[in-house]
Amino acid sequence: MTVANAPNDPTANVPNDPTAPNDPNALSRTPLDSRHRAAGARMVPFASWEMPLEYTGIAAEHLAVRTRAGLFDVSHMGEIEIAGKDAVAAVQRVVCSDPARLDRGQAQYAGLLTPDGTFLDDLVVYRLAPTHFLLVVNASNVAKDFAWISEQVKAAGGAVAVDSSSRYALLALQGPAAPEALQPLTGVELAAIPPFGFAFGEVAGARVTIARTGYTGEDGFEIFVPPNMADRVWQAILESGRPVGVVPAGLGARDTLRLEAGMRLYGNDIDDTTTALEAGLGWMIGWSNERFIGRDRLLQQKEQGVARRLVGFEMVDPGIARHGYRVTQQGEPVGVVTSGTQTPYLKKAIGLAYVPAALAGAGSELAVDIRGRQARARVVPLPFYKRGRDAVSG
């Protein structure tokens, strides 16, 4: 048996080769590294970090998040702050939502776009103060994003950009039991934080920012913690959450959860060759923002229509479609699978793929080339899983 991982699947790493040269400086470790190892996590290299892939198993952790709650260490994520008297205009230039429409304490999902309207990254932008914004970006893109943002912000003047990634550890507590597990540890009234809202306060005695955001399709919180307090907050949440079944969860479950919830992964589903309109993310574009880079191209594409679309599909025939597999029609390649797995909760083989616009409607019959076999698949509406709609039955 040899494991043939899809090359771009960030979770598809096999453990470090024990015979490889020991170079402890090669990968960064989060402040919770020793906790993960003590808990028996399988650690894998991911975006120059050593991160927990799974503790007890991807499926068990996935189900825990859907039915109770899971605690993720996502300290590898990057943080870039933009501040100054003209910060609004500067942020409006670099993100494709309209950050001017955010109140203090609100956040938005957005893209960081090239002049061609394609993705340099996707991110969440938080308005910390009237002229102070925080952008949470993908770990693999921090250096690229910061170089690009700095250049743009400098050109605009009146604001500065700072890479503050090292100032934050980031914990994500996700699942229906998240409020119950977190509330006893904080004076912040969690029920008063709406989705995509956030508040400043304390958790277990640490000064934190608590945001009602996440990447799992569940209710939950992302908690920005000073690195030296991360261990204390992590332990406190696990302890407080034990009676309601909170468990640590790794990047493997994070990936299957986000896919089930229809969320795109940068590097798999979106990148600098795809636009928000092609990726089905037109809703994230803030057309009221006339400053953002890439706007003209997106407007043009919106008027002309897109030639291909990212769709969700379910396998009809047995088999699992994986990143990079061809979508075919009468044996001819017409598209490509960008993400695919068998999901632990819905227990279906699902995936995302770019297909010609004519094949993008729900119900369209596709075929996926699974290692030489043309397996039938069907386009289904996204998301595959929606909280509330697809609750556990029986």
Added chain:
Amino acid sequence: MPYPDDRRYTKDHEWIRVAGDVAEVGITDYAQQQLGDVVYVELPDVGAQIAAGQAFGSIESVKAVSELFAPMAGQVMEVNGDVKQHPEAVNRDPHATWMIKVRLSNPGEAAALLDSAQYQKLLG
């Protein structure tokens, strides 16, 4: 989990248990640990000829797909329908979960495969 002495192993992490000219084939505990949660197993049809060292099927976990390699040559006599229905059995009890039964072309070839001690040495 111990690696039973009643069978042979390959460096690709399959096991084969030979009884006369018939053998059961499965994957090792090490292999299932590397895979994680197994969700799908693709196996050949009864009657298929398999060649030593060649892929005879595939096994998929949530995060990866792997090929299954035949430890020895022969003809598939039986396919384990239970493992197709309940692939998680491979994680639960890998050494009791055979995938195919094979009528061996040359049962003597088993001597060339690893025994339990040699296999465990390979794992380090």
